[in-house]
Amino acid sequence: MRRIGLLGGMSWHSSIEYYTKINDAVAKKLGGHHSAQILLDSCDFADIRELQEANDWAGNDASLTATAQRLVDGGAEAVAIATNLMHKCAPAIEASVDAPLIHMxxxxxxxxxxxxxxxxxxxxxxxxxxxxxxxxxxxxxxxxxxxxxxxxxxxxxxxxxxxxxxxxxxxxxxxxxxxxxxxxxxxxxxxxxxxxxxxxxxxxxxxxxxxxxxSVDAHVAAIVGWMMAEEPVAI
The missing domain is CATH 3.40.50.1860 (Rossmann fold)
Known part of the structure; x- marks a missing residue:
């Protein structure tokens, strides 16, 4: 099983859904005591929101790129942004981080x-x-x-x-x-x-x-499919 790095906390309410659904899909796929190999970096969303309200997308690019790099440095083999809007920062991450980004x-x-x-x-x-x-x-x-x-x-x-x-x-x-x-x-x-x-x-x-x-279900299907080195799984 490959290890995914999740950029979470945007918001934490939906990050819970990611963690639960990824683990549930892996458990159903592999059975027994299997669970997902996940690295989660959960931000303080207030910091991200402040940059959004200031229309400072360069600042958000820098913040999310640093988060993605931390995850890769920690052993993540690919990263996923657990939010739709912050895919505005996807090009910056893809240009700076040497790991695949699973795009929502x-x-x-x-x-x-x-x-x-x-x-x-x-x-x-x-x-x-x-x-x-x-x-x-x-x-x-x-x-x-x-x-x-x-x-x-x-x-x-x-x-x-x-x-x-x-x-x-x-x-x-x-x-x-x-x-x-x-x-x-x-x-x-x-x-x-x-x-x-x-x-x-x-x-x-x-x-x-x-x-x-x-969007959570679609993204989780793609993430778990990548973790298992196969096509997206049904969620």
């Missing part, structure tokens, strides 16, 4: 293609929805993307930062997200990518009004 967007594209989806609604932070680093990478792999209008994107973003990343999951926000998903469905989305790692905690895929691809 690629894992979502793989899951979408395997399930026969061609048009994904994308819900996440405003950067994830409105910038090219995420939707552009999906489009480059043949997946058409749809996002809400800009005002709704800001509403989705506010709920993420004011509630979800702080472990708050309310019925009102759940209902609003479902309403937004229904609107994207009417615009032609055949599935929705839950492109913030906490959205699946608010709206579990089985409760969404259209097929939902949980």
């Amino acid at each position: 967007v690629d894992s979502i594209a793989t899951m979408a293609k395997r399930q026969g989806f061609s048009t994904l609604a994308v819900l996440g932070t405003r950067w994830t929805m409105l910038e090219d680093f995420y939707t552009g990478r999906l489009e480059a792999q043949g997946i058409k993307t749809l996002v809400p209008d800009e005002a709704t994107c800001l509403e989705v973003d506010q709920i993420i930062w004011d509630e979800l990343t702080q472990g708050k999951f309310t019925d009102a926000s759940r209902a609003r997200y479902v309403e937004i998903m229904n609107d994207l469905k009417t615009r032609g989305a055949d599935a929705v990518a839950l492109s913030c790692t906490e959205i699946g905690l608010l709206v579990p895929p089985e409760t969404a009004p259209l097929p939902a691809l949980d």
Whole structure:
């Protein structure tokens, strides 16, 4: 089994999901007392958030690159960023760290293609929805993307930062997200990518009004597939 290095803590609520789901998949695959070989570097998210709010992405590049290097120095054979938004920093990590990066967007594209989806609604932070680093990478792999209008994107973003990343999951926000998903469905989305790692905690895929691809599940499938030196496993 290969050893993965996780850049976690963004937020810790979803990092728990990563740790649990990776170990569960490995245990199901190998049986007995097997568990996953994981190195986890869990940041103080307040530091990352301060840089985000200052639009200091060079600072976040430096922070996450240093984290990835610590993991590799500690024995990780590949790294994974356990958050969608911080894949804005993926190019900096790939350019600086001598280890593979298992990219979340690629894992979502793989899951979408395997399930026969061609048009994904994308819900996440405003950067994830409105910038090219995420939707552009999906489009480059043949997946058409749809996002809400800009005002709704800001509403989705506010709920993420004011509630979800702080472990708050309310019925009102759940209902609003479902309403937004229904609107994207009417615009032609055949599935929705839950492109913030906490959205699946608010709206579990089985409760969404259209097929939902949980970014954590897609990423974990790719990570465990790499750990076992095989194709992504079902989660």
